[in-house]
Amino acid sequence: MRHSRISRSPRRAVAAAALAAVMLPLSACGGGDEGGSSDASGKVEGEITFQTWNLKANFKSYFEGLIDDFEKKYPDAKVKWVDQPGEGYADKISADAAGGTLPDVVNVSPDLVAPLAKAGIALDLDKSAGKYEKEYLPGAWKSHQVPGLEGTYAFPWYLNTGPLFYNKRLFKDAGLDADKPPKTYDELFADAEELADKSKGKVATLANVPTVEDFGRYGVPLMNKEGTGFTFNDKKGVELLTKYKKLYDVKALDGQALTATPESTGKKFLTEAVAMNPGSALDLEKFKKDAPRLYQNIGITPQISSTGKDNMYVMGVMVNTRTKRTPAAVAFAHFVTDAQRQMSFAKKVAIFPSTKGSLDDPYFTKADGSDVARVRIAAAKSLKTAVNYTPVLFSEQMKIELRNAVARALQGKQSPKEALDNAVKACDRLLKQS
Amino acid sequence: MKSPAAAAARTAGRAAEGPAPQKSGTGPRAAAGRRPARRIRRQLVTSPWLFAAPGLVIVGVFILYPFVSTIINSFTDKRQLVEGKYVGLANFRELLHDDMFWIGLRNSTLYVLVVVPALVVLPLLLALLVQKQIPGITFFRSAFYTPVVASIVVVGLIWVWMLDERGLVNAVLEAVGAGKVGFLSDQWLLLFSAMGVTVWKGLGYYMIIYLAALANVPRELHEAAAVDGAGPVRRFLSVTVPAVRSTMVLVAALSSVAAFKVFSEVYLMAGPTGGPAGEDTTLVMLVQRTGTGLTGRVGYASAISVVIFVVTVALMLLVLRADRKEDA
Numbered sequence: 001m002r003h004s005r006i007s008r009s010p011r012r013a014v015a016a017a018a019l020a021a022v023m024l025p026l027s028a029c030g031g032g033d034e035g036g037s038s039d040a041s042g043k044v045e046g047e048i049t050f051q052t053w054n055l056k057a058n059f060k061s062y063f064e065g066l067i068d069d070f071e072k073k074y075p076d077a078k079v080k081w082v083d084q085p086g087e088g089y090a091d092k093i094s095a096d097a098a099g100g101t102l103p104d105v106v107n108v109s110p111d112l113v114a115p116l117a118k119a120g121i122a123l124d125l126d127k128s129a130g131k132y133e134k135e136y137l138p139g140a141w142k143s144h145q146v147p148g149l150e151g152t153y154a155f156p157w158y159l160n161t162g163p164l165f166y167n168k169r170l171f172k173d174a175g176l177d178a179d180k181p182p183k184t185y186d187e188l189f190a191d192a193e194e195l196a197d198k199s200k201g202k203v204a205t206l207a208n209v210p211t212v213e214d215f216g217r218y219g220v221p222l223m224n225k226e227g228t229g230f231t232f233n234d235k236k237g238v239e240l241l242t243k244y245k246k247l248y249d250v251k252a253l254d255g256q257a258l259t260a261t262p263e264s265t266g267k268k269f270l271t272e273a274v275a276m277n278p279g280s281a282l283d284l285e286k287f288k289k290d291a292p293r294l295y296q297n298i299g300i301t302p303q304i305s306s307t308g309k310d311n312m313y314v315m316g317v318m319v320n321t322r323t324k325r326t327p328a329a330v331a332f333a334h335f336v337t338d339a340q341r342q343m344s345f346a347k348k349v350a351i352f353p354s355t356k357g358s359l360d361d362p363y364f365t366k367a368d369g370s371d372v373a374r375v376r377i378a379a380a381k382s383l384k385t386a387v388n389y390t391p392v393l394f395s396e397q398m399k400i401e402l403r404n405a406v407a408r409a410l411q412g413k414q415s416p417k418e419a420l421d422n423a424v425k426a427c428d429r430l431l432k433q434s
Numbered sequence: 435m436k437s438p439a440a441a442a443a444r445t446a447g448r449a450a451e452g453p454a455p456q457k458s459g460t461g462p463r464a465a466a467g468r469r470p471a472r473r474i475r476r477q478l479v480t481s482p483w484l485f486a487a488p489g490l491v492i493v494g495v496f497i498l499y500p501f502v503s504t505i506i507n508s509f510t511d512k513r514q515l516v517e518g519k520y521v522g523l524a525n526f527r528e529l530l531h532d533d534m535f536w537i538g539l540r541n542s543t544l545y546v547l548v549v550v551p552a553l554v555v556l557p558l559l560l561a562l563l564v565q566k567q568i569p570g571i572t573f574f575r576s577a578f579y580t581p582v583v584a585s586i587v588v589v590g591l592i593w594v595w596m597l598d599e600r601g602l603v604n605a606v607l608e609a610v611g612a613g614k615v616g617f618l619s620d621q622w623l624l625l626f627s628a629m630g631v632t633v634w635k636g637l638g639y640y641m642i643i644y645l646a647a648l649a650n651v652p653r654e655l656h657e658a659a660a661v662d663g664a665g666p667v668r669r670f671l672s673v674t675v676p677a678v679r680s681t682m683v684l685v686a687a688l689s690s691v692a693a694f695k696v697f698s699e700v701y702l703m704a705g706p707t708g709g710p711a712g713e714d715t716t717l718v719m720l721v722q723r724t725g726t727g728l729t730g731r732v733g734y735a736s737a738i739s740v741v742i743f744v745v746t747v748a749l750m751l752l753v754l755r756a757d758r759k760e761d762a
Contacts, residue, residue, distance in 0.1 A: 094514040094728045115728040119515035256599060256619045258710035273600060395729040400707055407711035434513070434729045 038321065040128040040330035045076035048325045048332060049103035053315075056083035062348055070335050077328045090396065097121050104323040105333045108154055108316050110392045114146045115434060116318065117153040123319040124151035129330050135339065140354035143314040143388050147227020154316030155337040158351035161312045161379050161386050162280040164304060165287075169297040170275040174198035181276075181301040185218050188276075188304050189243050192252035195275055201251035207265035207274040209257050209406045210244050212399065216389030217305040223391050230391075230427045232402075233420035241409050241416035248410040258407045270294060278303065280350050284371050300375055302382055312386035314354065350376065352383050359383060393431060401426040507736035514730040525737035535738065538717040541700075542742075545629060545716065546693045546749065552633045553689040554682055557640035562674070564641070565648050575645075579638035586635070590702030593631050594618065597703075618703065621713035628699040628714070635699075636692075640685050647681035648674070683757040690749045695742065697722070717742050 055063065067079045082103060084092050090112055096102040097116060108116070116122040125144075126133070132155070133141050140156035168178035174195040182188040192205035212232065216222055220237040223230055231237075247253040254274055256264065269277035270291045287295040303310045317333045319326070335341065342353035343361065350372075352359060364380035367373050405423035408414045414422070483490075508525055512518025529535045564575045581589060596602045597617035604614045617627045651674060659669045675682075697718040700708070706723070708715030715723075717738060725735025 090727045094726070094730065097515055097728075112728060115515055121515070255616055259618060259624070259705045259707065261705055271600065396727045397723065397729060400712070400723065403707050404712040407707075411710060413711065430729070433511075433731060 037326050038123060038128050040327050042327040043076065044074040044328045044331045046325040046328050047078040047080060048105060048323065048328050049080045049082060050105040050332060050336075051103040051107060052081070052083045053089050053107045054083065054086035055107075056081075059345075059348060062345060066336065066341060070332055073335075074328070074331065077325075077332070079332060100322065102320050102322070104320050104325060104329040105336075106318050106320065107157070108144075108318045110143050110154075110314055110316065110388065111390060111394060111396075113144050113153045113316060113318055114392045115395075117146045117149055117151070118434070121321055122153035123321050123323075123326070123330070124153060125155065125319070125330075126151045128319070128326070129155070129334060132334050135356060136337075136354055137356055139387070140314060143392075144316045144318070146392055147223070154318035155333050156354035157315040157317050157337045158342060158345065159312050159314055159354050159383055159386075160280070160351050161303070161310050161383055162278050163300050163302060163375055163378060164276055165269065165279050165283065166276045166299040166301060167269070167272055167294060167297055168299045170195065170199075170203050170272065171299070174203070178299060181299055182304060183302070184306045185240070185243070185304055186306070189247060189252075192247055192275075193250055196247075196250045196252035203275055204254040204257075204273070205252050205275045206247070207254040207257055207260055207268045207277065209253070209260070209403060209410065210240060212391070212394055212402060213311045213389040215240060216387070217303065217307055217309070217311055219307050222389070223393070227391075227393060229431070230398075230424045233417070233424040237420050238417045241406060241420060244406070245410050245412075245416060253410070258410065280375075284375065300371075300378070302378065307387075308385070310382040310386040311389045312383055313390075314388050315351075350379075352380055393434070394427075395430060395434065397430050398427040401430070504736045504739050507733050508740045510733045512732040512736075514726075514728055514732060518733050521733070525734050526741075528734065529737055529741065534712060534715060534720055535717075537713060538715050538720040538738075539741075541625060541714060542694050542696065542717045542745075544625070545632075545696050546690050548626070548629050549632050549636075549693040549696075550686055550690045552629075553636050553640055553693075554686050556633065557637050557685070558644050558674075558678065558682070560637055560641045561644035561648055562670070565645060575641075578641055581635045582638040584635075586698045587702065589631065589635060590699060593627070594703055597627055619710065621709050621711075624704050624709050625700070625714050628696070628703050631699045631703070632693065632696060636689065640689070643681060643685060644678060647678040651677040680757070683753060687750055687753045690753060691746050694746055694749060 050067075052063065063081055067081055070079060071077060093102065093106065093108070093112060093116070097119065102121065108122075113122050117124075133152075136156050140159060141152060143156060144154035145152050164181075166181050171178040171181070171191075174191075175198060176191055176194060182191045188205070195203055195205050210218075212222060215232045215237055218236065218240045220240060221231045221234060244253065248257070254260070254265075254268060256268075265274070265277055266279070266283075268274045269279075270287070272291075272294055284295075284298070287298055305311075317337050319329045319333050323329045337354070339353065339355035339358055342355050343358055343363075345351065346353050346358075347363065352364070358364075359380050364377060367377055402423045405414075405419040405426075408422075409416045409419035507518065509520055509522060510518030511521045511524070560578060564571055564578065594601075598604070599614055599616065599618070603617065607613065607615060615623065617623050655673045655677070656669055659673050664672060695718050696716050700714055700716050701719055701722075704714040708719050708723075721735045721738050721742070724730065724738065725732050
């Protein structure tokens with residue numbers, strides 16, 4: 001009998017393992033700590049974790065100093081800093097959020113914060129830290145609000161906008177005035193066709209297909225007011241895509257634009273295969289080092305815009321609702337993004353503070369004769385009126401839908417209207433499913 | 435395993451036989467010996483499981499759990515941050531109306547149809563070439579194997595650089611007056627370029643497998659065929675191919691599964707959008723695109739994964755069945 005009982009136990013073990021295999025996925029549902037309170041008024045104490053997005057390699061000493069300062073100000077608080085690589089950041093946040101291991105304070109962008117807010121993982125700062133709102137530029141504070149939800153879900157951190165670089169030599173060769181680069185889309189299309197014509201299709205003006213930001217800067221309404229549907233298939237959107245199609249046909253848009261990445265377009269600009277490319281002040285050093293001939297002929301102009309407003313990118317710092325140390329997490333998120341810290345960060349790298357009055361600092365208004373300062377001043381000026389044209393709810397999948405629709409129109413497989421209608425339909429479906 | 439009834443009968447039998455005559459000094463030893471015997475019997479049952487436990491745990495955690503989890507998820511509308519609810523076959527029904535799924539299925543199938551024959555035949559020819567014992571042949575064997583050990587990312591980037599409009603290949607084509615070819619901008623050229631990279635990278639690996647098989651082909655068969663007047667081609671078809679047929683089946687099975695699940699080559703060469711208008715997307719790329727990110731649709735991506743699994747198993751069965759038919 002004993003023998004029989006013993007021999008049954010492996011069977012039980014196997015059965016238990018099989019049952020566990022089936023049940024574990026189910027038990028994973030709703031896992032994670034439901035977490036703490038949204039009240040940030042208590043004592044700033046305890047250990048919190050702060051996650052940045054690919055900043056350790058270049059700014060280790062800055063963040064270590066910042067954390068030291070915070071810990072000196074609040075001796076009972078301790079901050080553990082983790083940094084994640086740029087590649088796959090959204091996936092990392094997603095896995096951490098699903099597993100209940102998301103750090104207390106997280107560096108996010110508006111499109112990342114939207115799904116987190118919807119899932120109840122991002123703290124509503126209007127409720128927990130509304131008193132700080134007046135310290136930030138109104139547009140920046142609103143950038144982390146999510147259509148369909150009440151509240152603001154991240155402190156605005158640094159802003160960025162980039163100028164457009166152009167190759168003066170290629171402009172001159174095409175008989176264009178190199179000192180008068182295009183400012184609006186209509187001027188851009190005219191110059192691009194001229195460049196393609198004069199170079200017999202060898203020099204393209206642009207290496208990228210239009211993105212949702214281009215539609216925004218062209219004056220296309222991107223979403224309805226309720227935030228429940230996309231509208232970039234309207235008359236103006238179709239008009240923009242039709243013009244891009246013409247550019248593609250006359251080779252004013254690079255032949256590989258349909259599969260281009262920011263890296264590949266940057267390389268094409270470096271090798272003088274395309275005449276214009278967006279960038280930042282950091283690129284000037286690269287041009288100087290890697291492409292001296294291009295650097296001698298480099299022209300800098302604001303982004304092409306038919307609305308008179310540039311596009312800006314916003315970074316934010318959100319607080320996890322599941323944190324056990326809400327007062328410390330909120331205090332630290334505010335500390336990272338306050339005027340003093342943002343100004344000091346801006347002096348280390350080409351970014352711009354989102355705090356009120358910071359952009360009036362002489363650092364952003366007075367030239368010192370260098371190219372870098374020239375780019376910085378121009379960008380800071382444009383930021384005062386800039387708009388974040390990327391809708392907060394525009395996910396990565398939606399970006400791919402739009403890009404594929406644009407490609408189909410440029411290849412002539414669908415008309416611009418048909419392609420944009422399909423893209424809007426697909427994006428609306430994804431919006432409903434999100 | 436013995437039943438309780440049999441054990442009872444055995445005990446009853448022993449009782450009927452009566453107590454065994456005890457030799458002096460044997461009683462206590464026998465009683466003491468029964469305990470280790472029982473322990474050994476118990477260990478005979480538990481030991482294999484203990485030895486297998488690490489492997490079982492790994493299989494359970496990294497294969498069985500994700501597999502079962504994927505199947506369960508395919509019947510839900512689970513998203514990355516939102517737990518799903520049961521939706522029956524809705525995901526599979528949606529697949530039928532998803533253009534991108536059909537594009538992915540077409541591309542993955544095409545990949546199998548082009549890459550598998552190439553990887554079954556070309557490495558065999560290469561193995562025949564490098565099998566010969568001539569001076570310096572080790573260098574060529576190593577050279578052919580080098581792509582196998584190279585990182586796919588590095589290999590992909592090198593090929594992108596070579597096939598670019600301003601890359602090495604187009605420079606050569608222009609120099610000979612053939613004009614530029616849009617290897618990376620035309621949907622079909624892009625897909626076939628990726629297939630070329632897969633074949634190029636896999637040649638060395640399958641060549642090694644064939645080399646091992648060729649070493650087992652009896653030389654006497656070749657000699658006998660030569661005596662009968664068979665030339666090199668005839669000997670290849672009548673002696674070599676039948677002798678390595680089971681290896682060819684193995685290569686076909688391995689390469690067809692790998693080809694259907696292709697991701698890296700196409701992703702690196704066609705970019706995250708999957709080529710112009712996504713026309714070069716493969717099924718695994720579609721799983722990655724649909725299921726990852728903060729708004730990723732885990733349920734829908736799982737449904738695509740289930741389809742990939744079913745097709746992969748079907749491919750394996752097809753290859754094995756073809757092999758069995760030829761055996762018969």
